[in-house]
Amino acid sequence: MIRVTLPQHLRTLAHVGDEVQLEVAGVVSQRSVLDALEARYPVLRGTIRDHVTLKRRPFIRFFACEEDLSHESPDAPLPEAVATGREPFMIVGAIAGG
Amino acid sequence: MSRVRLLVGTKKGAFILESDGKREKWDVSGPHFAGWEIYHMKGSPADPNRIYCSQTSGWFGQVIQRSSDGGKTWEAPGGGVTKDAQGFPHGESNKFVYDTSPETGKPLTTHQHYDGTPRPWEFKRVWHLEPSPKDPDTVYAGVEDAALFRSTDGGTTWQELAGLRGHGTGPQWQPGAGGMCLHTILLDPSNDKRMYIAISAAGAFRTDDGGKNWKPINRGLKSQYIPDPNAEVGHCVHHIAMHPTRPGVLFMQKHWDVMRTDNAGDSWQEVSGNLPTDFGFVIDVHAHDPETIYVVPIKSDSEHYPMDGKLRVYRSRKGGNDWEALTNGLPQANCYVNVLRDAMSVDSLDKCGVYFGTTGGQVYGTADAGDHWAPIVRDLPAVLSVEAQTLS
Numbered sequence: 033m034i035r036v037t038l039p040q041h042l043r044t045l046a047h048v049g050d051e052v053q054l055e056v057a058g059v060v061s062q063r064s065v066l067d068a069l070e071a072r073y074p075v076l077r078g079t080i081r082d083h084v085t086l087k088r089r090p091f092i093r094f095f096a097c098e099e100d101l102s103h104e105s106p107d108a109p110l111p112e113a114v115a116t117g118r119e120p121f122m123i124v125g126a127i128a129g130g
Numbered sequence: 131m132s133r134v135r136l137l138v139g140t141k142k143g144a145f146i147l148e149s150d151g152k153r154e155k156w157d158v159s160g161p162h163f164a165g166w167e168i169y170h171m172k173g174s175p176a177d178p179n180r181i182y183c184s185q186t187s188g189w190f191g192q193v194i195q196r197s198s199d200g201g202k203t204w205e206a207p208g209g210g211v212t213k214d215a216q217g218f219p220h221g222e223s224n225k226f227v228y229d230t231s232p233e234t235g236k237p238l239t240t241h242q243h244y245d246g247t248p249r250p251w252e253f254k255r256v257w258h259l260e261p262s263p264k265d266p267d268t269v270y271a272g273v274e275d276a277a278l279f280r281s282t283d284g285g286t287t288w289q290e291l292a293g294l295r296g297h298g299t300g301p302q303w304q305p306g307a308g309g310m311c312l313h314t315i316l317l318d319p320s321n322d323k324r325m326y327i328a329i330s331a332a333g334a335f336r337t338d339d340g341g342k343n344w345k346p347i348n349r350g351l352k353s354q355y356i357p358d359p360n361a362e363v364g365h366c367v368h369h370i371a372m373h374p375t376r377p378g379v380l381f382m383q384k385h386w387d388v389m390r391t392d393n394a395g396d397s398w399q400e401v402s403g404n405l406p407t408d409f410g411f412v413i414d415v416h417a418h419d420p421e422t423i424y425v426v427p428i429k430s431d432s433e434h435y436p437m438d439g440k441l442r443v444y445r446s447r448k449g450g451n452d453w454e455a456l457t458n459g460l461p462q463a464n465c466y467v468n469v470l471r472d473a474m475s476v477d478s479l480d481k482c483g484v485y486f487g488t489t490g491g492q493v494y495g496t497a498d499a500g501d502h503w504a505p506i507v508r509d510l511p512a513v514l515s516v517e518a519q520t521l522s
Binding site: 040041042044045074075078079083125128 | 188
């Protein structure tokens with residue numbers, strides 16, 4: 033089971049708590065995790081990555097195991113600790129004013 | 131007894147204000163969608179309890195919300211109700227994809243950036259939602275980068291009316307200071323095929339065939355920063371208002387200048403008259419007198435606040451040129467707020483109510499067409515939009 037944490041506004045939008053758990057088939061990558069997340073919570077489509085290009089939105093960052101994975105390939109395997117559920121895949125809103 | 135509901139969009143959430151017909155005591159609910167920018171909310175004339183809401187964020191993009199009970203509860207249309215062939219719920223209420231198909235429009239890939247260089251069209255947010263007067267499930271959305279979309283399934287899916295961008299001048303369009311936004315949509319209640327839209331800083335456009343073909347309607351507009359006095363596009367139109375009984379007469383608050391047309395935009399005349407400054411954003415028309423109009427003059431394009439610290443609405447009972455200041459109940463010292471383009475609205479009770487919101491978080495109202503004003507709320511986040519609904 034993959035653990036995913038969401039920023040507060042997306043938790044509110046999807047009506048979920050601090051962390052969601054997802055079944056992800058095959059390689060556990062940013063893309064497969066986000067595909068599973070959006071399939072389960074379709075209201076999140078377009079809020080983390082663009083609808084059409086599927087690129088990460090500019091003010092969204094991805095972290096796991098104390099590393100910034102935002103610029104990794106979407107198809108690169110995520111760390112084993114994420115794939116085994118020991119560590120969460122963290123979706124974070126970039127810090128900015130307002 | 132009739133009631134009034136105000137839909138107030140702010141920088142940090144949505145608020146709904148309700149009163150009986152006296153319009154003296156108001157109930158306030160909100161913030162809905164706390165922390166998000168609510169660019170606009172508007173109710174369906176065909177079903178006033180159907181309300182559409184543009185919820186947007188620089189971080190998380192666009193969400194369209196919909197209420198079917200007058201704003202008590204909300205849903206993102208398609209966010210889990212319907213399912214596709216694989217059994218997954220659709221989540222397309224926020225999917226605004228520009229049409230590049232040759233069948234429905236002339237594909238456009240660029241407009242002009244501030245510096246004149248070509249930029250690809252990129253969806254950013256919905257500025258304005260305009261529900262159909264007849265069908266609660268049909269609603270139009272004006273978006274940034276400027277384009278017009280329509281939904282006929284209650285906001286679940288959206289299709290661009292690509293003829294607007296494709297009509298010919300699109301590659302010349304440039305953004306105004308607030309972005310290249312399509313912020314005004316006026317539907318002619320007497321003619322399903324006619325509508326008007328306005329874009330900052332491209333100008334005003336009209337369709338007479340339901341959105342397939344469009345033409346610029348900017349003849350008579352003068353803009354100092356455009357060298358060509360007859361420029362077809364490039365005018366920074368801030369807002370346009372129309373009275374439903376006279377859909378061929380439009381009133382415009384341009385970047386500078388208040389304008390009117392009596393021939394559906396074929397030509398415009400300036401009606402700024404004795405206004406102390408003719409810069410501003412809002413303009414609206416009295417519900418029962420189509421020659422009575424309201425503006426809020428703002429000092430200048432570099433000083434976005436009222437002149438002399440005095441918040442004054444100006445009213446013309448003659449369709450422009452001859453204006454009177456309305457000050458009773460409005461702050462007349464040390465007031466330096468702005469009133470943004472979609473932040474004024476009128477109700478349709480016997481004595482017309484007029485409402486406007488400020489960047490200081492106040493919403494002011496009058497129950498006698500502007501003779502007396504009072505704050506309804508004082509301390510909301512900066513107000514982006516105000517829409518009034520008259521409920522029976």
